[in-house]
Amino acid sequence: MPRAVAIPGVPGLNPHLAFGDARVPEVVARLAAGRPVEPVWRNEIGGLTWAVDGGAEYVKYGPPHGEFDTAAEVARLRWVGAHVAAPRPIDHGVDATGHHWLRTQGLPGTSAVLGEWPDRAAEVVPELGRALRRFHDTVPVDGCAWEYSIAYRLTREPGTDTLGRAWPELDPVVCHGDACSPNFLLDAAGRCAGYVDLGKLGVGDRWADLAPALLSLGWNFGEGWEDVFLAAYGIARDAAKLAFYTWLWEAS
Template sequence: MIPDDRDALAALVAQPPTTPTAFADLRAAGIGHLALGSHDQALDLLDQAMELADTPARVIAVTINLADVYRYAGDAPTAETLYRRALDLARAQAPAYLSFALQHLGKALGEQGRLDEARDLLTEALALREAAQGDPSLAAGTRAALAALDDPAFVLPLPPSVTALLGPSPSWSHAHEGLSGTVALVNDAYYVKRGPHARREHERLTWLGARGIAVPDVAAFEDDVLVLADAATPSLAASPPPGIGTVMGTVLKHLHTLPTAACPFDERLDVQLARARRQVVEGLVDVEDFDEDNLGLTARQVLDRLLAERPGEEDLVVTHGDFTPSNVLNGGMLIDLGRVGVGDRYRDLALATRDLHEDFGKGAVDEFFTAYGLPAPDSERLTYYRLLDELF
């Protein structure tokens, strides 16, 4: 439960923890910042608490707290990932905490309109709490959560302008090229994204579009919901043109000519490594998805290598951040722009050449560098930025 005594919370978070290495102090301060809506500060403190968590119970507690932060910040996919990790750990190692993980995940899914899943989770939580015959307020809270699922207002609504555009009964689909948990195809005409990722992408595509870069048309944007018009054009990965390496190199060269001084978005290595560390601490790295030459490494080992092998300088340009054939449409339009910012050009070069080599062969990579205008790329930097991408 999130405390609602805002005056007491404000007093709590105004002072640093009295013993900065104390797990309980860090966690309490993190929960306080969460309740006050200070999400970045909450994550910082809870990450520190997670690094001190020395029992399954503590790991589960902080994982649920972290998921709460992402949930209230609007990042439902990350919240769900963390809630499910807490649930799996509770089932395996700490059954006394199982009802808490079930309740938090159930309420989160209910807010997303996944009512059947939510009801199953909350029903299991209620059975556990009634059987335990412990604090009666816990079972009462679960009964209230189950009852709330019947209230249409429990599901997070779309903003009015988005509802007006999509209509009263939109058709949602995640079965489309390149779609992840953060984007859906709606009415076969619009792509809808929600949360902090959507806000970041809106800022960046607006900035790029004003500078002549081909980006999707914004059909609506309100609160944290971004609606993009379907360009009705396949990506280079789905429909590779002849000379795909040349196409990729030409598009990237144009992007990298934008003046860095005018770009307000920072994606330098300091920012990237701090974000990578958060991914590692919070357990958000999928080590099973590592490239073949990195399989077997832990996320922490990858982070340690990145810190030890960090390049001495950065060759700064305006980078895309995830420049792969899947994120370039035929005709040169760029999509998935939430990572755009000033960073090392090798951040884009590494991912482009990795995917081109895997899917189209060395010839496509050679074409890419010829079109880009870099006859002798730095192989160590390419390796470094491919390694960095393992943590995202």
């Protein structure tokens, strides 16, 4: 998560910044060791990310869930950190309540959906497109031990069925796995300074990242930015792949 600590927002506008009466879990307080702690992000499974000491460290804390496998995320972070700026894992574990936690070092930068950035979409959206392209061009497929393929995702989500849909031809890259706008950090000049939430990183089709990235633009910046993003990424719209991977993202 971004080094700059988020200010809780209006729940109706951004539920990820609505913390209510969230209490610091015992394990987070222990890891903070007296340093200040503040919630900065709530995810869809009910987990919270806590900033420690103004963002020097972050602790992701949440219930057991297929979307939050801390050991797998640590392995991915250690590997991808040799290629792009990503959080450096410190440690991880399970507390007495069965909740999982992952502590990482903070990265400089602010999430692309916090602070002033949502009001500067004309600058931010092209940079997000360029940043995702840099990720795909930089992280090597050879040596990546994880999958983000269609078959893998269907296996992970047994209730999902392609229902006779033809699988598109693979254009392999190492996918971020959750290439939504909040997971890109920007520096003060508006350039991408790092990538976070890489727990699903693996080899798949580039449109498996492009589809949620385009969906996220509407959620965070409003409608009408898709072509700007694609132009900055450097790819023409592939309607068939976009439709397939949008469906797969929403289904799984």
